[in-house]
Amino acid sequence: MSWEMVDEGWGRRAAEFATLSEPAQCREYVAMHHRLAVGGGDRLLDMACGSGLALELAGIRGATCAGIDASPRLIAIARDRSPDADIRVGDMEDLPWADESFDIVTSFRGIWGTTPAAVDEAHRVLAPDGRLGITVWGNVGKSPGAWMMQPFQWATDDKIRHQADMVALGRPGVGEAFLVDRGFDVAERFEIPFSFEYPDPETYARGLAATGPAYEAIESIGEDDFVARATELARSQVRDGLPLRGTIEVFGYVGTKR
Ligand SMILES: C[S@@+](CC[C@H](N)C(=O)[O-])C[C@H]1O[C@@H](n2cnc3c(N)ncnc32)[C@H](O)[C@@H]1O
Numbered sequence: 262m263s264w265e266m267v268d269e270g271w272g273r274r275a276a277e278f279a280t281l282s283e284p285a286q287c288r289e290y291v292a293m294h295h296r297l298a299v300g301g302g303d304r305l306l307d308m309a310c311g312s313g314l315a316l317e318l319a320g321i322r323g324a325t326c327a328g329i330d331a332s333p334r335l336i337a338i339a340r341d342r343s344p345d346a347d348i349r350v351g352d353m354e355d356l357p358w359a360d361e362s363f364d365i366v367t368s369f370r371g372i373w374g375t376t377p378a379a380v381d382e383a384h385r386v387l388a389p390d391g392r393l394g395i396t397v398w399g400n401v402g403k404s405p406g407a408w409m410m411q412p413f414q415w416a417t418d419d420k421i422r423h424q425a426d427m428v429a430l431g432r433p434g435v436g437e438a439f440l441v442d443r444g445f446d447v448a449e450r451f452e453i454p455f456s457f458e459y460p461d462p463e464t465y466a467r468g469l470a471a472t473g474p475a476y477e478a479i480e481s482i483g484e485d486d487f488v489a490r491a492t493e494l495a496r497s498q499v500r501d502g503l504p505l506r507g508t509i510e511v512f513g514y515v516g517t518k519r
Pocket of ligand 1: 264267268271283286308309310311312315329330331332335351352353354368369370371473
């Protein structure tokens with residue numbers, strides 16, 4: 262699939278993604294920014310930045326921020342949130358920045374085993390000794406919050422196999438080897454805090470339906486059916502007085518450009 266097609270799934274409910282789903286990911290962003298010691302004076306690029314909450318948080322820490330994503334509708338939100346940042350629509354496998362433009366490159370579940378060219382591009386735009394921080398899905402199926410991502414399995418078998426390829430970097434040793442082969446010195450993978458939270462089953466279903474992988478299921482079963490089935494799934498998880506919460510295994514890698 263060409264990168265221009267990505268907006269079809271990721272952009273169709275951009276405002277709902279940005280306000281219902283993305284905020285829960287702040288734990289992940291804060292943990293990685295802390296690990297990378299993001300601070301004043303850092304030139305930071307976020308690849309596959311989506312609607313830009315991670316960028317906004319890096320800006321609050323004092324970094325000078327840039328971002329890129331394939332979805333124009335997500336990028337419109339990222340620009341609205343961080344008007345001073347250099348945020349572009351484009352392909353992370355062909356970055357529109359010069360060599361050695363950044364001190365830090367991040368990507369939150371945006372770089373996969375299927376996108377080695379994106380890591381080569383991250384390497385190219387990093388200054389010598391620049392830091393790369395990426396997060397990847399771990400074993401989603403064995404995570405306590407696995408039920409929350411179960412609706413993604415309502416896609417066709419082909420799409421589900423592709424989703425599995427995309428999470429390959431979470432396996433022990435695989436992500437480290439992938440980054441070492443592409444010119445980074447890499448520390449061991451570490452766990453990243455990651456939990457989705459929604460106030461009720463209806464909001465969960467809407468938030469989930471706004472994501473790219475949900476669109477793959479929606480193409481199979483239709484949006485009404487997707488939302489109805491996801492709402493029903495979440496009803497069994499309601500806890501009195503508490504939000505729906507699903508913790509998913511996510512790993513982080515930090516590398517330094519050799
Ligand atoms: C799993 S989402 C992660 C988004 C964001 N990092 C976050 O934390 O919410 C994957 C993102 O990758 C973007 N994407 C997919 N292929 C891309 C490509 N070739 N170049 C740039 N962005 C891409 C999608 O538009 C989507 O925003």
